[in-house]
Amino acid sequence: MQLPRIAINNFQFTLVVLLLLILLGAVSLMTMPRSEDPQFDFPAAMVRVVYPGTNPVDMEKLVLDPIEEAIKELDDIKELKGDVEDGLAVIRVEFLFGSDPEEKYDDVVSEVARVREDLPDGIQFLSVEKISPADVNILQIALMSETASYHELKLQAEALEKKLERVSGVKRADVEALPEQQIHIRADLLKMQALNISLQDLLNAVRASSVNLPGGHALAGERRMTVRTSGDFRDLNQIRRTAVVSSPAKVIYVEDIAAVTQADALPSHEARYNGQRSVFVSVVQRKGSNIMAVLEGLDEVIDNFAPKLPQGMSLAYVHDQGISVDKRLSDFMNSLLLGLALVAGITLIALGLRSAFVIVIAIPMSVVIALGWVDLAGFGLQQMSIVGLVIALGLLVDNAIVVTENVGRFLRGGHDRQTAAMEGASQVGWAVSSGTLTTMLAFMPMLLLQTGAGTFVRSMPVTVVLTLLASLLIALSLTPLMASRFFPTNVKKEPKLLQWIEQLSQGPYARSLAGALGRPWLVLIISIAMFAGSLSLLPMVGVSMFPKADKPMVLVNIDAPENSSFEQTKSLALDVEDILSRYPQVVSVTTNIGKGNPRIFYNEIPKRQVPSYAQLLVQIESGDDIYRGDFVSSVREDFAAFPGAKVTVKELLQGPPYEAPISIRVLSDDLALLRSQAELVAKTMESIEGTVSVDNPLAHRKIDMHVNINREKAAMFGVPINAIDQAIRASLVGVNAGQFRDESGEDYPILVKSLGEAQPQVDDFENMMIRSTNGALVPLPQLASFELRDALARLQHHDTERMSRVTSDVSPGYQAEAVTNQLIVELESLEWPEGVSYQVGGEQEKRKESFGGMGQVVLVALMGIFAVLVLQFKSFTQPAIIFAAIPFAMTGSILALLFTGNTFSFTALVGLTSLVGIVVNNSIILVDYANQLRRGGHKLKDAVIEAAVTRLLPIILTTLTTIGGLLPLTLGNSSMWAPMGWSIIGGLVVSTVLTLFVVPVLYLLFTPKRG
The missing domain is CATH 3.30.2090.10 (Multidrug efflux transporter AcrB TolC docking domain; DN and DC subdomains)
Structure with a gap:
C-alpha cells in the first residue's frame, strides 16, 4: 500500500488537499438544507372531486369509474385506490418506484383533463395533487375571532398569505377553513x-x-x-x-x-383553535431550502403582521415544525458529540494521549469532508443523514485505530518514527481498505431499495458510505503523517488498559485459544448450536414495520352518523374538544369540522371531507413513548362509549403511509355479497384480542330520500x-x-x-x-313521489374493483404482526362465497414489501463482500472463513432485541444489514495477518495463534469504539433508532467474542498446510 508513503513524503501537498476538502465540507455544512425528515419526491398522485348532493353510487358511476378507467391505462401503476362518499371522490394512484414523479404526475393530469368533458357539469371542485412527503406544512397559523365575519377574516388571512409567500424558501401558503x-x-x-x-x-x-x-x-x-x-x-x-x-x-x-x-357558502370546513373560531394559514417549504432560515423569515413577517390586526382578531401558532426539527437535530447532534466523547475516552485510556489525539482528530475531519460530499450528492441534514453519521462514528475510527496501533507496534519494536509510520500503515493498508470496502458494500445495496421505506432511509446509507470513504482517506494519509510527527521514538511506558489487554492476549486468551484449537470440532458444534438456538427465539422477539412517531401529538377522529348535519357534527366536536381540554397533559386542541387538519406530518394526508366527519389535532406535553401511550389509552377509554359518534384516537406512525396497522381488503363486484362478507370480517376482527377501533366502511349506512318520477x-x-x-x-x-x-x-x-x-x-x-314545454308551471308533487331508503354511505375501489377496507388499530402491548397472523387464521376458516376474496394490507403488507427488499439488499451485499474478499485473498476458502462471523452477528442481534424488549423492526433489520459489513472487518484483520506470518515462514497453527493474539488489541478497540459511538443514540429511548442500535451492539459483541475463537478454528481446519 503506497498511499501512506506518498502522504508522508509529500507533507505539504497532503495537508493542502485535506484542507481543501475540509473547507468544502465546512461551507456545505453551513449552507446545506435542513429539515425534520428526508425530502424526496414520490411517484404518486391524488385526484379529488367535489360534486355536492351526489350519493356514493352515483359518484362511483359518474365520477370514479371514468377517472379510474382513464388512469389505469398509464404504465408502471403499482396501486390504484378510489374512495367515494356523499359528494366526494378521492382517487389515489401510486406508481412503481424508480418512475419519474414529475412525469407520472403530468400523465395523471393529462388523463383527467382528457375525460373532464365526460364528467358532470355540476362539479364544484376538481384537483390533481402530487403526493410528496416534502409537501408538508412546516407552519400552521390560526387567525382567530368570535366577532369578525368570515369576509373580514378572509381579507386578513389572504393578506398574511401573500406576505408569507414572499419569504425566501416558501413554496406556497394556503388559507383553509374559510367558507367560499x-x-x-x-x-x-x-x-x-x-x-x-x-x-x-x-x-x-x-x-x-x-x-x-x-x-x-x-x-x-x-x-x-x-x-x-x-x-x-x-x-x-x-x-x-x-x-x-x-x-x-x-x-x-x-x-x-x-x-x-x-x-x-354552505359550511364544508370550519375550524377552531383552543375553543375559538379560526381560519388557518399554512406554509409549505420549498424543497432543498433550510427550514430554520425559512421559519426565521416567516416569524419576522408574522411578528410585523400580528400587531396590525383589527380589534377582536388574534393570531396563534398551531404547529411549528421548527421546534421538533430543532429538538430532533439537537438530540442527534448530542448523540454524535457524546459518541465522540466516548470514542475519544476509550482511545485515550487504551492508547495514551498522543495516539488518542491522532485517532480522534480523524473524526471531525472525516465528518466535515463527508458532509460536503453528502451535500454534493443532493441530500440535506435531517434525521436520516445524522443517524448515518452516528452509525459511522464508531466505524470511522476503526481504520485510524488499526493504523495507529500497528505504527505503535513498530515503534515498540525499535523503528524510528518515519519508518514505523510508513511500514506500519503499509502493512495493514490492504486489510484496512478491504475492510472499509466490505463495510461500504453492506450499505451501498440499500441505495437500490425500490420501496417507500428504502426511499425514506436512502440518505442514511449515503452518509455512512461517504463518511467511511473519508475516514479511509484520512487513515491512509493524515493518520500515518501525524504519527510520523507526534509519536515518540521510544515508548517507555504503555497505558494500563493497553498493558491489561496485552496481558489478556498473552495469558488467558492465548491459553483458551490453544484449547479451542485442540478441540476444533467441539467449538464448531457449540457455536452452531448457539446460532440455531437464537433462531428459535426469533418468534419471541416479534417483527414490526416502523414504530410510532416520537411526536407529542395525536389525532382524534370523529365519525358521526352518516346522516348527521354539519351542525350536529360540530356540536359533537365541541363536546369532544371540551373533554380533551380537561386533560392536564394537553397543550392545545385544534378542531376541524367537515375535514381533516392541514397536513403537518409527511405520511398523514387528509382524506375525508364530508359533513359527518371531524378531526382534532391534540398537542400534548413532550414525553417518552410510555407517557404518550398512557395518554392515548386514557383518551380511548373515555371515548369508548361516546354517545352519538364513533371517536377514535390515532398516533402518528413513521415510515411509508398505510391505512391502519391491521387492514383487510374484501373484494367483490357484487355489492350485496361484499357488504355481508365485510360485516363478517369486521366481527371476526373484533373477536381477536388486541384489536381496537375496528372500522368497516360498508357498515356505515344512511337514509336517502328518493324522488320517484312518474314518467307517464x-x-x-x-x-x-x-x-x-x-x-x-x-x-x-x-x-x-x-x-x-x-x-x-x-x-x-x-x-x-x-x-x-x-x-x-x-x-x-x-x-x-x-x-312544462307549453309554458305552464306544474308542482313537483304532481310529478313525483318521495320515499326514504336505506343507502350506502361509502364505496371503495382497489385497482378498479369494488372493495371494503376493514381496518383496526392495535392496543398497547400488542404487535400488529402477531394480531394480523391470528386474524388470517380465523379468516381462512370462514366460508368465502364465489366472487369474493380478501387481501391483507396494513403494516404486514408494507413490512413484507420492505423486508423483501431488504432481503435482496443483504444478498447483494454478501455477494459484493465475498467478491472483494476473493480478489484480496485469491481464495474461496478464506472468504468463507471470514463470513463465519455473520451468523453470530444475527445471534447477538436477536438476543439484544429480546432482552431490551424491542421488536425486529425495519430499522433493526437495517442494523443487521450494517453488521454484515462491520463484523467481517475483525476477521479480515486476523486472517490477513495470519497469511503474512505464514508467508514469513510460520507454521499454520503458530501463525493463527500469533495473529489472533497480536490482533486482539485492535479488534477489542474497534469493537469498543463502535459500541461507544452508538451508545448515546441507543440509550436515547427512541422507538425508531434504539432497535437499530441494540441490533448492531448485540451483534457486534457476540460476533467479536465468537470470532476470536471460531475464525482461528476454521482457519486451522480449512487452510492448506502449505501455500
Missing part, C-alpha cells in the same frame, strides 16, 4: 308560483345578463379601439334590477321574486325529466348562474337557489314548480 364567498339569489318559490315564473326562468335571466362576451374592435380613422360590452355584474343592484319577465304591461325584476345577498305524468304535462332533475338541484344545492366581480377585482360565483332556511329542507319539495 358567494352571491346568493334566494328565490321565493311561493311568489314565483303566483307570478307563473319557474326557477329555470330566473336562472336563464341571470345567466343571460352575466355573460362577459368581448365586443371585438372597431376603427375610428386610423385608430383601432377595443369595444367593451356589458360584461360581468359590477354591484349587487345590477343583479337585483335584472329583468326576469318583460311585457308591455310590466317588468318583473330579480328583486321582486328573490333576495340577493353576499353570503358564505311528466310526459302528459310536457315536462322533460332533465328539467325536474335540474329544478331539484337548483332548489336544494343551487345552480351556478355566472360570476360577480367586486370593486377590488375579486370574483364570486352567483348561485340561484330557493328561499327558506339556510340549509335545504325536506319541505322545499312541496313548493317546487317545474316549467
Whole structure:
C-alpha cells in the first residue's frame, strides 16, 4: 500500500488537499438544507372531486369509474385506490418506484383533463395533487375571532398569505377553513308560483345578463379601439334590477321574486383553535431550502403582521415544525458529540494521549469532508443523514485505530518514527481498505431499495458510505503523517488498559485459544448450536414495520352518523374538544369540522371531507413513548362509549403511509355479497384480542330520500325529466348562474337557489314548480313521489374493483404482526362465497414489501463482500472463513432485541444489514495477518495463534469504539433508532467474542498446510 508513503513524503501537498476538502465540507455544512425528515419526491398522485348532493353510487358511476378507467391505462401503476362518499371522490394512484414523479404526475393530469368533458357539469371542485412527503406544512397559523365575519377574516388571512409567500424558501401558503364567498339569489318559490315564473326562468335571466362576451374592435380613422360590452355584474343592484319577465304591461325584476345577498357558502370546513373560531394559514417549504432560515423569515413577517390586526382578531401558532426539527437535530447532534466523547475516552485510556489525539482528530475531519460530499450528492441534514453519521462514528475510527496501533507496534519494536509510520500503515493498508470496502458494500445495496421505506432511509446509507470513504482517506494519509510527527521514538511506558489487554492476549486468551484449537470440532458444534438456538427465539422477539412517531401529538377522529348535519357534527366536536381540554397533559386542541387538519406530518394526508366527519389535532406535553401511550389509552377509554359518534384516537406512525396497522381488503363486484362478507370480517376482527377501533366502511349506512318520477305524468304535462332533475338541484344545492366581480377585482360565483332556511329542507319539495314545454308551471308533487331508503354511505375501489377496507388499530402491548397472523387464521376458516376474496394490507403488507427488499439488499451485499474478499485473498476458502462471523452477528442481534424488549423492526433489520459489513472487518484483520506470518515462514497453527493474539488489541478497540459511538443514540429511548442500535451492539459483541475463537478454528481446519 503506497498511499501512506506518498502522504508522508509529500507533507505539504497532503495537508493542502485535506484542507481543501475540509473547507468544502465546512461551507456545505453551513449552507446545506435542513429539515425534520428526508425530502424526496414520490411517484404518486391524488385526484379529488367535489360534486355536492351526489350519493356514493352515483359518484362511483359518474365520477370514479371514468377517472379510474382513464388512469389505469398509464404504465408502471403499482396501486390504484378510489374512495367515494356523499359528494366526494378521492382517487389515489401510486406508481412503481424508480418512475419519474414529475412525469407520472403530468400523465395523471393529462388523463383527467382528457375525460373532464365526460364528467358532470355540476362539479364544484376538481384537483390533481402530487403526493410528496416534502409537501408538508412546516407552519400552521390560526387567525382567530368570535366577532369578525368570515369576509373580514378572509381579507386578513389572504393578506398574511401573500406576505408569507414572499419569504425566501416558501413554496406556497394556503388559507383553509374559510367558507367560499358567494352571491346568493334566494328565490321565493311561493311568489314565483303566483307570478307563473319557474326557477329555470330566473336562472336563464341571470345567466343571460352575466355573460362577459368581448365586443371585438372597431376603427375610428386610423385608430383601432377595443369595444367593451356589458360584461360581468359590477354591484349587487345590477343583479337585483335584472329583468326576469318583460311585457308591455310590466317588468318583473330579480328583486321582486328573490333576495340577493353576499353570503358564505354552505359550511364544508370550519375550524377552531383552543375553543375559538379560526381560519388557518399554512406554509409549505420549498424543497432543498433550510427550514430554520425559512421559519426565521416567516416569524419576522408574522411578528410585523400580528400587531396590525383589527380589534377582536388574534393570531396563534398551531404547529411549528421548527421546534421538533430543532429538538430532533439537537438530540442527534448530542448523540454524535457524546459518541465522540466516548470514542475519544476509550482511545485515550487504551492508547495514551498522543495516539488518542491522532485517532480522534480523524473524526471531525472525516465528518466535515463527508458532509460536503453528502451535500454534493443532493441530500440535506435531517434525521436520516445524522443517524448515518452516528452509525459511522464508531466505524470511522476503526481504520485510524488499526493504523495507529500497528505504527505503535513498530515503534515498540525499535523503528524510528518515519519508518514505523510508513511500514506500519503499509502493512495493514490492504486489510484496512478491504475492510472499509466490505463495510461500504453492506450499505451501498440499500441505495437500490425500490420501496417507500428504502426511499425514506436512502440518505442514511449515503452518509455512512461517504463518511467511511473519508475516514479511509484520512487513515491512509493524515493518520500515518501525524504519527510520523507526534509519536515518540521510544515508548517507555504503555497505558494500563493497553498493558491489561496485552496481558489478556498473552495469558488467558492465548491459553483458551490453544484449547479451542485442540478441540476444533467441539467449538464448531457449540457455536452452531448457539446460532440455531437464537433462531428459535426469533418468534419471541416479534417483527414490526416502523414504530410510532416520537411526536407529542395525536389525532382524534370523529365519525358521526352518516346522516348527521354539519351542525350536529360540530356540536359533537365541541363536546369532544371540551373533554380533551380537561386533560392536564394537553397543550392545545385544534378542531376541524367537515375535514381533516392541514397536513403537518409527511405520511398523514387528509382524506375525508364530508359533513359527518371531524378531526382534532391534540398537542400534548413532550414525553417518552410510555407517557404518550398512557395518554392515548386514557383518551380511548373515555371515548369508548361516546354517545352519538364513533371517536377514535390515532398516533402518528413513521415510515411509508398505510391505512391502519391491521387492514383487510374484501373484494367483490357484487355489492350485496361484499357488504355481508365485510360485516363478517369486521366481527371476526373484533373477536381477536388486541384489536381496537375496528372500522368497516360498508357498515356505515344512511337514509336517502328518493324522488320517484312518474314518467307517464311528466310526459302528459310536457315536462322533460332533465328539467325536474335540474329544478331539484337548483332548489336544494343551487345552480351556478355566472360570476360577480367586486370593486377590488375579486370574483364570486352567483348561485340561484330557493328561499327558506339556510340549509335545504325536506319541505322545499312541496313548493317546487317545474316549467312544462307549453309554458305552464306544474308542482313537483304532481310529478313525483318521495320515499326514504336505506343507502350506502361509502364505496371503495382497489385497482378498479369494488372493495371494503376493514381496518383496526392495535392496543398497547400488542404487535400488529402477531394480531394480523391470528386474524388470517380465523379468516381462512370462514366460508368465502364465489366472487369474493380478501387481501391483507396494513403494516404486514408494507413490512413484507420492505423486508423483501431488504432481503435482496443483504444478498447483494454478501455477494459484493465475498467478491472483494476473493480478489484480496485469491481464495474461496478464506472468504468463507471470514463470513463465519455473520451468523453470530444475527445471534447477538436477536438476543439484544429480546432482552431490551424491542421488536425486529425495519430499522433493526437495517442494523443487521450494517453488521454484515462491520463484523467481517475483525476477521479480515486476523486472517490477513495470519497469511503474512505464514508467508514469513510460520507454521499454520503458530501463525493463527500469533495473529489472533497480536490482533486482539485492535479488534477489542474497534469493537469498543463502535459500541461507544452508538451508545448515546441507543440509550436515547427512541422507538425508531434504539432497535437499530441494540441490533448492531448485540451483534457486534457476540460476533467479536465468537470470532476470536471460531475464525482461528476454521482457519486451522480449512487452510492448506502449505501455500
